[in-house]
Amino acid sequence: MPDAGGTRLKMILTGQQPQPSVSGALCPLCEAEVPHQVTSRGQFRVLFCSNCQLQFSSPMENPGADFYQEFYLYADRDDAHRASGRGPDWRFQTCLKLCRADAGPKLLDIGCADGEFLALARTQGFDVFGIDFDERAVQKARRLRQLEHVMTGPCESLKCIEGWTEFDVITLFDVLEHLSSPLGTIVTVRELLKPGGKVCITVPRLDRYPRVFDEAADFPPHHLTLWTAHALAVMLRTAGFDEVRIMEKPLLLQDLWKHLKWPTLRYIRKLKANPRDLIESGHSSSPKPSRVAGLVKKPLRMSLQPLNWVLQAGSLGRGHTLLALGTKPFSGS
Numbered sequence: 204m205p206d207a208g209g210t211r212l213k214m215i216l217t218g219q220q221p222q223p224s225v226s227g228a229l230c231p232l233c234e235a236e237v238p239h240q241v242t243s244r245g246q247f248r249v250l251f252c253s254n255c256q257l258q259f260s261s262p263m264e265n266p267g268a269d270f271y272q273e274f275y276l277y278a279d280r281d282d283a284h285r286a287s288g289r290g291p292d293w294r295f296q297t298c299l300k301l302c303r304a305d306a307g308p309k310l311l312d313i314g315c316a317d318g319e320f321l322a323l324a325r326t327q328g329f330d331v332f333g334i335d336f337d338e339r340a341v342q343k344a345r346r347l348r349q350l351e352h353v354m355t356g357p358c359e360s361l362k363c364i365e366g367w368t369e370f371d372v373i374t375l376f377d378v379l380e381h382l383s384s385p386l387g388t389i390v391t392v393r394e395l396l397k398p399g400g401k402v403c404i405t406v407p408r409l410d411r412y413p414r415v416f417d418e419a420a421d422f423p424p425h426h427l428t429l430w431t432a433h434a435l436a437v438m439l440r441t442a443g444f445d446e447v448r449i450m451e452k453p454l455l456l457q458d459l460w461k462h463l464k465w466p467t468l469r470y471i472r473k474l475k476a477n478p479r480d481l482i483e484s485g486h487s488s489s490p491k492p493s494r495v496a497g498l499v500k501k502p503l504r505m506s507l508q509p510l511n512w513v514l515q516a517g518s519l520g521r522g523h524t525l526l527a528l529g530t531k532p533f534s535g536s
């Protein structure tokens with residue numbers, strides 16, 4: 204592969220951008236030329252880099268906060284307290300097993316949303332900080348969870364916030380796939396960590412199954428990148444991390460339902476309102492679930508567990524999400 208280490212890192216640190224070729228596009232991670240596209244979605248081409256195994260969008264353009272406020276997958280943000288009725292979150296639990304507060308308590312969550320993980324980390328002894336570009340979510344994090352150190356802003360603003368440095372742990376849960384410069388963000392993360400500090404990242408796995416049921420969620424403009432374990436390791440090592448560890452969250456039936464429920468409910472609602480609306484595409488605001496639905500969630504989740512074991516026993520239960528952990532070395536930082 205092309206120089207995935209020093210040269211690329213120097214370009215990022217000095218603000219230089221790789222120049223795309225006329226016929227193809229340069230991989231935003233390893234800079235290999237990628238001449239063939241997988242598919243397209245509107246103005247976006249979707250390409251796969253066989254060199255580092257990253258799938259990426261061309262152009263790499265984040266659609267902005269307004270898009271996410273309307274996108275149906277974020278409807279939960281309208282009712283943050285319902286999070287307490289959900290099952291344990293594999294991403295959060297795994298991260299808190301790998302990163303302990305007694306090894307260093309200062310933790311930053313990038314893309315903190317309404318602060319669900321920050322509130323959990325606080326109970327484990329962490330001194331928590333968070334940033335998200337959704338002002339509405341940040342307000343809820345302050346009001347509903349009494350989180351003090353949460354701010355609104357893009358990742359690029361992190362280096363300008365006084366006192367927000369020398370972190371022991373920085374987390375990005377399902378954030379990287381939305382960013383126009385994922386490698387640049389991880390380089391910034393390394394600068395904000397103490398030597399020996401850890402970064403914990405989760406991303407959707409490239410070949411996961413929910414796209415079969417809800418394709419829009421895994422393509423641009425929603426997800427600009429989809430990741431393999433190899434691509435994650437390339438990114439962390441290019442950004443200067445070592446002791447890289449990659450884990451897979453198994454596919455659960457609940458994952459499939461999460462991606463299936465809102466399109467299904469929206470379809471039914473439109474069918475009742477006006478059958479002609481069915482020809483419309485795109486995602487609008489979502490219906491809210493009833494209180495009855497909240498009461499049956501826990502027993503339903505328990506009854507699904509044996510089926511999940513069966514699912515995971517075969518190849519169908521491959522990873523839904525990848526979790527990567529990297530450590531900032533004590534030397535060369």
Ligand SMILES: [Zn+2]
Nearest residue numbers: 230233252255
């Ligand atoms: Zn690449």
